[in-house]
Amino acid sequence: MHSHARITGLVLILLITSMMSVSATETKDDGIPLIHVTGSGTIKATPDRVQIELTVVTKNPDVKAAQKENARKMETVMSALRDPSKGNLTGREIGTTSYYISEVYYPDDTLKAKYGDNITIYQVSNTISIETEKIDRVGDLIDLAVAAGANSVSSLQFTLSQQKTAELRKEALAIAVKKAQADAETVMAAMGKSLGDVHEVTVDESYQPPVYYNQDSRSVQMAAGAPSTPIEPGSVEVTARVTTGYRIL
Template sequence: MKKNVLAILLLFAVFALFAFPAAAEDSQTDKVILVSGYGSSATSPDKVTISFGVETENPDAAIAQSENAALMAKVVAALKNAGIKDANIQTTGYTIYSYVIGEYNPGKWANGTTVYKVTNTVRIISYDVDKAGSYIDAAVEAGANNVNSLQFGLSDEKLIIERNAAIISAVKSARADADSVSSALGLKISGTGTINVGQSYTPVSYSNAEVMMAKDAAGSRVPTTIESGEIKTTATVSIVYTY
């Protein structure tokens, strides 16, 4: 009988040992205020990425290739003369395919002619965004017949600065909400618990941009003007405040 009583008492002791700390922990974690904050920072871009393409066609594949190579060489040379460094010029695509001239795709060759189309694409990166228009002019004048995409963004260094600014703004917003809640309930914030941070940054892109060379009344070319606008970086935070 005594052994049974001792066993029961021991069981209760073990239960109390694990139950009470858990209860105390629950009571502490229950004293929290969970808030979210949003922040943003806008700035002018300091990076521009442009994709140019050269397309050539000919019933003779070798001629289509050689014509394309000659034009692309001129385009690359023009871009270098405009200030683009070798390291910031990259070939991103090269394709050759054929099609047959027919009723629904007439061309300068007779119906039934097999034509080979060669497409060569290069991408440039510059940290002088004000020259975006001049890069386009230089490439088109040299023989580029496609401006595939135009994108304004931030350099790695500037992105870090903008990201930090957005996070600081989000944290201030979250703290303001926590202060409002604690004040309304007569509570006093004592510290913080879990903190989660997220950030978003989207460059301004113009895909398949149709950037044409304008002409004035006299027929002379007018420099292409490109407005970059602003780039927005956003951040969200989720903060647990204790009281």
């Protein structure tokens, strides 16, 4: 099965968001009047890392038979993904995340026709997670896993690697600082006063790594022989905020 994953090139879009909070206050220690300004800088970027969760689901009135079938299918999936000539994933890029057994309380018509109406059917679900920076191969990896026996894409998340996130956050912080300074200068000019030196700077530490969820690809039941899987990663944002206190001259 062949797939062409449509992946856009890395494009950085600088978005300077003015989230301005201005107040003139006097410090308690030296009585120097200050102006506090909050600046925000945001950088939008194409993700360079992806996490895919794939699940193998098997159902059978005999729980051991369901487990055995599931283990066989999952081994085929894992082998295909690790095969250098196919998935070419390393041990660090793939691993099991969950495994559970449950009863099927509302069997569909196919299960009823196969096993009858008045029989307990068990479902075995085994989920693996792929975490890789091979963004351009997302569609191929999904198709490969489905062809090997995976029948559900449980989750598809695009994000940035730690290194890329750190680089972009530095840029966002620089933008936030410049924005805060520009806003402070504008306010002081309008008041007929001058902006002094920086008295204090506070960086917003409530930072969360950016994650983009491909909603069209989550919880989608897959089947071998389906059309190839084009994947568009969209974009993620890295935002930084600083609050700067300037002396008023």
